[in-house]
Amino acid sequence: MNGFIQVFKDVFEDVSRDVKxxxxxxxxxxxxxxxxxxxxxxx
Amino acid sequence: xxxxxxxxxxxxxxxxxxxxxVVSAEGIxxxxxxxxxxxxxxxxxxxxxxxxxxxxxxxxxSRNICEGVFKPLTCIPVAVxxxxxxxPFVTRAGTPYxxxxxxxxxxxxxxxxxxxxxxxxxTNMHELAMGATNINPHFGPSRNPLDPSRITGGSSGGxxxxxxVGITPxxxxxxxxxxxxxxAAFCGVVGFKPTINRIPVSGVLPVSNTLDHVGILAGNVxxxxxxxxTLINGFIDSTYSMLENIRSRRIRLAVIKEIVNVSTDSVxxxxxxxxxxxxxxxxxxxxxxxxxxxMVSKIRAPIMLGEAAANLFDIYVRxxxxxxxxxxxxxxxxxxxxxxxxxxxxKVRRRWITYFKDLFSRYDVIATPTIPIExxxxxxxxxxxxxxxxxxxxxxFNVIGTPTITLPAPKLSIGLPGxxxxxxxxxxDELLLATxxxxxxxxxx
Numbered sequence: 001m002n003g004f005i006q007v008f009k010d011v012f013e014d015v016s017r018d019v020k021x022x023x024x025x026x027x028x029x030x031x032x033x034x035x036x037x038x039x040x041x042x043x
Numbered sequence: 044x045x046x047x048x049x050x051x052x053x054x055x056x057x058x059x060x061x062x063x064x065v066v067s068a069e070g071i072x073x074x075x076x077x078x079x080x081x082x083x084x085x086x087x088x089x090x091x092x093x094x095x096x097x098x099x100x101x102x103x104x105s106r107n108i109c110e111g112v113f114k115p116l117t118c119i120p121v122a123v124x125x126x127x128x129x130x131p132f133v134t135r136a137g138t139p140y141x142x143x144x145x146x147x148x149x150x151x152x153x154x155x156x157x158x159x160x161x162x163x164x165x166t167n168m169h170e171l172a173m174g175a176t177n178i179n180p181h182f183g184p185s186r187n188p189l190d191p192s193r194i195t196g197g198s199s200g201g202x203x204x205x206x207x208v209g210i211t212p213x214x215x216x217x218x219x220x221x222x223x224x225x226x227a228a229f230c231g232v233v234g235f236k237p238t239i240n241r242i243p244v245s246g247v248l249p250v251s252n253t254l255d256h257v258g259i260l261a262g263n264v265x266x267x268x269x270x271x272x273t274l275i276n277g278f279i280d281s282t283y284s285m286l287e288n289i290r291s292r293r294i295r296l297a298v299i300k301e302i303v304n305v306s307t308d309s310v311x312x313x314x315x316x317x318x319x320x321x322x323x324x325x326x327x328x329x330x331x332x333x334x335x336x337x338m339v340s341k342i343r344a345p346i347m348l349g350e351a352a353a354n355l356f357d358i359y360v361r362x363x364x365x366x367x368x369x370x371x372x373x374x375x376x377x378x379x380x381x382x383x384x385x386x387x388x389x390k391v392r393r394r395w396i397t398y399f400k401d402l403f404s405r406y407d408v409i410a411t412p413t414i415p416i417e418x419x420x421x422x423x424x425x426x427x428x429x430x431x432x433x434x435x436x437x438x439x440f441n442v443i444g445t446p447t448i449t450l451p452a453p454k455l456s457i458g459l460p461g462x463x464x465x466x467x468x469x470x471x472d473e474l475l476l477a478t479x480x481x482x483x484x485x486x487x488x
Contacts, residue, residue, distance in 0.1 A: 003360070014372075015376045
């Protein structure tokens with residue numbers, strides 16, 4: 001299990017910049033609708 | 044054999060010749076294997092060409108033919124992508140490190156073999172189906188049949204090449220972001236992915252449960268319909284019934300302007316000429332908008348990469364050091380995506396499905412260029428921006444799961460075939476293929 005956790009530790013630093021871009025884009029798109037719409041049936 | 048007279052079908056032609064005794068079962072398959080080991084090897088389309096199993100199948104099929112038993116794909120050679128399980132071959136998914144001994148065949152292999160098809164080998168692909176160039180760091184790139192200095196595109200590049208140079212009339216591929224349609228387009232053939240899950244993905248090494256499709260590549264639309272008919276009962280009848288229906292009415296076709304706008308001038312010109320062809324039929328062609336188009340890659344990334352990193356985690360842990368740098372990097376991103384972001388991306392995907400449901404209430408078909416750029420030179424695709432452009436127009440239709448096809452279009456300025464991508468609403472695969480038949484009647488290279 002420690003080996004598996006080490007895998008995650010190793011990868012985070014390498015890709016943090018690209019992941020940040022994805023995270024910001026997804027959040028901005030997700031929050032375009034207000035909370036009542038986000039909880040509507042289509043979601 | 045078939046109720047319909049197919050005009051372009053290579054399958055029909057082979058079956059006719061077999062039935063009339065012009066060719067033998069062994070002759071058909073020997074020629075296919077000879078070409079796979081000749082031009083197929085030269086252009087790097089096959090990772091393994093099979094002799095033993097193929098010829099034992101031919102013995103059995105020849106006995107059936109002697110007894111008058113003909114099936115819809117009797118002796119039709121098929122090329123199979125290396126990530127689709129087919130006993131007794133190992134599934135390696137374009138890697139030198141995987142050696143999966145499948146316990147059973149993929150469902151599509153069972154069906155095609157039951158219908159008489161003969162798989163002649165396993166095709167070269169982008170490593171683990173996680174890329175669109177088909178530049179495989181372990182086995183080398185597959186080369187474009189029309190200009191070997193250029194890529195075939197991928198990840199089903201070997202399958203597309205096999206069809207393009209006439210090794211097999213049909214080939215199997217998989218499509219998670221455009222992996223059937225991109226190489227089909229670059230190689231000048233037809234590439235089809237059905238509505239999500241309409242062809243079962245069981246027995247395919249998974250990348251993304253949400254986005255994976257099995258697809259078919261062929262030299263013409265008729266061969267795709269004939270192949271689908273073996274999987275979906277009555278598919279030929281329902282498609283030709285749809286064809287009669289749409290001949291008598293005006294097809295409403297939507298062009299998504301944001302997708303056209305990102306294309307090079309040469310791609311735009313080819314696409315515009317393809318639209319002129321259907322305008323000649325009095326189809327209604329409207330420009331529509333999908334304002335979120337530039338967000339598609341960002342929303343798809345957490346879904347595809349997150350699911351791939353989970354599905355293939357043990358492969359990454361064991362073999363990450365042997366992976367190509369591009370694939371390894373995608374795994375790292377997938378492992379770093381927060382679960383909350385994955386869930387948000389899935390919810391945005393649901394919104395887009397609703398958006399397109401509304402669009403399909405007003406239009407029968409959506410048309411776009413399949414790829415915004417010309418096939419790059421093999422030496423040019425190290426550039427990450429170029430790699431991202433390859434899937435830019437195709438990945439949307441994996442995210443929403445609609446049936447989608449690429450067809451050849453008038454030539455690009457570099458002299459290679461252009462490409463048009465058509466899509467219809469979910470489970471309207473028959474409408475898509477009927478529309479494609481009409482287009483193909485008017486234009487084929």
